[in-house]
Amino acid sequence: MSGAAAGRTDTVEPGARRTRQRTAVLQALVGFRDFISAQALCALLTEAGVSVGLSTVYRTLRDLERAGRLDVVRDETGERLYRERPEDGHRHYLICRCCGRSRAVDTEVVEAWADRIGEHTGFTDVEHTLELTGVCAGCAPSAQQGETSCRQESPRRPSDPRRSPR
Amino acid sequence: MSGAAAGRTDTVEPGARRTRQRTAVLQALVGFRDFISAQALCALLTEAGVSVGLSTVYRTLRDLERAGRLDVVRDETGERLYRERPEDGHRHYLICRCCGRSRAVDTEVVEAWADRIGEHTGFTDVEHTLELTGVCAGCAPSAQQGETSCRQESPRRPSDPRRSPR
DNA sequence: GATGGACATGAAAATCATGTTCAGATAGTT
DNA sequence: AACTATCTGAACATGATTTTCATGTCCATC
Ligand SMILES: [Zn+2]
Ligand SMILES: [Zn+2]
Ligand SMILES: [Zn+2]
Ligand SMILES: [Zn+2]
Numbered sequence: 428m429s430g431a432a433a434g435r436t437d438t439v440e441p442g443a444r445r446t447r448q449r450t451a452v453l454q455a456l457v458g459f460r461d462f463i464s465a466q467a468l469c470a471l472l473t474e475a476g477v478s479v480g481l482s483t484v485y486r487t488l489r490d491l492e493r494a495g496r497l498d499v500v501r502d503e504t505g506e507r508l509y510r511e512r513p514e515d516g517h518r519h520y521l522i523c524r525c526c527g528r529s530r531a532v533d534t535e536v537v538e539a540w541a542d543r544i545g546e547h548t549g550f551t552d553v554e555h556t557l558e559l560t561g562v563c564a565g566c567a568p569s570a571q572q573g574e575t576s577c578r579q580e581s582p583r584r585p586s587d588p589r590r591s592p593r
Numbered sequence: 594m595s596g597a598a599a600g601r602t603d604t605v606e607p608g609a610r611r612t613r614q615r616t617a618v619l620q621a622l623v624g625f626r627d628f629i630s631a632q633a634l635c636a637l638l639t640e641a642g643v644s645v646g647l648s649t650v651y652r653t654l655r656d657l658e659r660a661g662r663l664d665v666v667r668d669e670t671g672e673r674l675y676r677e678r679p680e681d682g683h684r685h686y687l688i689c690r691c692c693g694r695s696r697a698v699d700t701e702v703v704e705a706w707a708d709r710i711g712e713h714t715g716f717t718d719v720e721h722t723l724e725l726t727g728v729c730a731g732c733a734p735s736a737q738q739g740e741t742s743c744r745q746e747s748p749r750r751p752s753d754p755r756r757s758p759r
Numbered sequence: 760g761a762t763g764g765a766c767a768t769g770a771a772a773a774t775c776a777t778g779t780t781c782a783g784a785t786a787g788t789t
Numbered sequence: 790a791a792c793t794a795t796c797t798g799a800a801c802a803t804g805a806t807t808t809t810c811a812t813g814t815c816c817a818t819c
Binding site for chain 1: 766770
Binding site: 505507532540545547548549552553554559562564 | 667671673687689690696698702703706707710711713714715716717718719720721722723724725726727728729730733
């Protein structure tokens with residue numbers, strides 16, 4: 428029980444080196460509670476004075492994803508958005524199409540169903556992807572007047588990180 | 594009951610012109626019972642002697658998608674794969690990570706669950722994306738010896754269309 | 760405290776799916 | 790046949806992600 432309680436902002440992978448850049452990416456992800464794109468994250472770091480090369484951000488995110496420490500969703504353009512995975516693991520999120528705010532949803536029902544799918548189909552090693560989008564209570568009013576005011580241009584990609592956090 | 598029972602390989606959208614290219618894309622989709630990428634579809638048409646420009650394929654697929662006549666999924670690279678939507682509408686598929694074969698799954702449970710999500714969250718206009726992948730019975734044996742023989746290189750993108758049809 | 764090699768970085772270039780332009784072809788109508 | 794709103798496709802543009810590769814850094818060993 429010494430350095431056992433590691434986990435939070437330690438290293439990307441066991442055996443990986445602890446560098447300024449990886450630490451920065453990891454910390455930024457932990458601090459940033461919404462989904463964020465690789466590029467936005469890079470910009471965020473730069474603004475914070477902890478500049479990290481875009482390639483390194485992508486590499487680190489790739490490694491983190493492999494290590495199962497991230498949740499990844501895709502926005503409607505196919506761009507990947509990352510978020511630190513809460514300690515327990517597998518989750519699904521409901522994301523507002525307007526402001527990008529997200530909240531985890533309870534998916535026991537779906538998980539149970541998905542687990543049973545293999546049996547009926549002869550498929551093994553079944554994995555699933557589930558994404559929910561909607562318009563959050565805060566955005567609903569502005570979206571009323573014809574769906575155009577909110578959803579219109581910016582397709583909820585937090586390319587400007589200062590809009591989604593908090 | 595003249596041209597009423599339209600629908601199958603008619604026009605992309607009501608009011609759209611019926612051109613050689615759109616007809617070809619439409620027919621190819623109807624004949625091709627698996628998911629296929631825009632590029633693979635284009636290649637397929639070319640091989641079949643019915644060459645259609647890639648731009649046109651993309652445009653036609655975009656229009657068909659808007660018209661609700663296609664199902665679209667994304668492979669792990671983010672590439673979009675299209676399939677003619679069976680007459681009834683909303684469906685989800687279980688896709689083999691090895692051979693790309695897909696089969697629709699019964700999702701009543703999930704649909705009902707998804708419909709109820711809005712109420713608990715304050716979100717409106719909730720939509721969902723659900724994708725299932727696994728290893729089909731036919732591929733399971735070859736995938737045994739260490740997961741490498743099947744899944745390895747070609748990550749199940751039917752870029753060579755002759756492998757998935759039928 | 761020098762050395763060597765394994766691993767890491769980042770700028771720049773490569774990839775690659777998809778979108779856009781626009782001059783010329785075409786469908787559908789009169 | 791003539792007319793014109795559409796449609797087409799080659800070439801180019803875009804933008805996210807990946808690769809390359811020259812250079813930097815860590816660390817164990819001498
Ligand atoms: Zn919102
Ligand atoms: Zn799940
Ligand atoms: Zn298979
Ligand atoms: Zn559904």
